[in-house]
Amino acid sequence: MPLFLALPLPPPLALWRRDAPAEPAPRRMMPETAEDEALMRAAAGGDRSAFGLLVHRHGARVLRLALRVLGQPAEAEEVAQEALLRAWQAAGSFDPGRARFTTWLHRIVVNLAIDRARRLATAGPRTGPEALEAWPDPGPDPEAQAASAQQEAGLRAALARLAPKYRAAIALAYEEGLSGAEAAAALGLSERALEGVLYRARQALRRHLEEGS
Amino acid sequence: MTRKHWEDDALEAALRRALPRPDAAAVARLEAAVARRIARSPLPAPPGPLVRLRAGLPELIPAGWGALAAAAGCAVWLGLHPVTHAAPQAAYDPLGPLLSLPVAGEFL
Structure with a gap:
């Protein structure tokens, strides 16, 4: 038998052997930065x-988008929980060469949220006053809220009547710190196509606002 | 409310104000719930072969270029090197030159 066949495999090759023992999960702490x-x-x-650090870093935005x-x-x-859980389960298939983590995560969230919104719409819409009451107050200043309460209520009602995809486009477009390219990628669109969707979303919003007034 | 009230700038400003924001308690609840569920869920599936290949490809590119250059070098060398038409060893007869002498046939 040739000598090299009798030699033990080096560690990288040993990982490919089917009978190699399973590696325990690493316990080292990653720096917060x-x-x-x-x-x-x-x-x-x-x-x-x-992954907990990632949830801490991006959880608020995930929830806001949803x-x-x-x-x-x-x-x-x-x-938001479901999206983050899916991100955990699919962590092995995440390829940083194809997309940034945030783009990948936003896409999961937006797809899940659009699916859920469509299912809710077919199950019986709750996008009326009931849903609007459930929205949290947008700002801490009660006087400013009182001044624009009627306008905002109208706007929220109009938003609630928009198609889920339009709402997703608006949510991503008005998300701070998110570039146009990232917003488009989260919806699986080109930047130009996103502009078109946003234009149609604003048109629909204006129409609903006029109807509501 | 007329269309005039909902021109682009006004709509932009109103949207920025009216889009809902989750409160800090909801974010904290989300983090805690995700941590709980992840603690119970199995570890992520290992990366697929395609992801591993794509991850390893950049490291293999220099070696690939080297192999390509070596193959091209060999091809050029084989193409330019003069081919020698040497007589085959089996057909070589050491007494052959003797047979060409004018007297050779007389002694055989």
Whole structure:
């Protein structure tokens, strides 16, 4: 037998052997300043604390997007949880060469939220006054709220009547710190196509506002 | 409310004010719930072969270029090197030159 066949395999090759023992999940802590992609690599290796950092970093935006598409806090929380859980389960298939982590995550959230909104619409819409009452107050200043309460209520009612995809486009377009390219990618559109969707969404919103006034 | 009231600027400003924002308690609830569910759920599936290949490809590119350059070098060398038409060893007869002498046939 040739000598090289008798030699033990080096560690990288040993991982490919079917009978190699399963590696325990790494326990090292990632620094809080680590980039999203590094945290996702660690999460793909089973590091739950690394994924916890990602949830802490992006949870608010995930919830905000879900809330703006669905308009109902309880449904939004469920969708946000589901989206983050899916991101955890699919951490191994995340490819930083194809998309940024935030783009990938926003796409999961938006798709889930649009699906849920469509299902809710077919099950019996709750996008009337009931849903509007459930929306949290937008600002801390009660006087400013009182001054524009009627206008905002009208706008919210008009938003609630928009198609879920239009609401998603508006939610992404008005999301601070999100570029046009990222917003478009989250919807699976080109930037030009997103502009078109936004134009139609605003037109529909104006129409609903006029009808409501 | 007329269309005039909902021109672009007014609509933009109103949208920025009216779009809902989750409160801090809801965000905290979300983080806690996700942590609980992840603690119970299995570890993520390992990366698929395509992802592994794509991740390893950039490291293989220099080696690939080297192999390509070596193959091209060999091809050029084979193409330019003069081919020698040497007589085959089996057909070579060491007494052959003797047979060409004018007297050779007389002694055989």
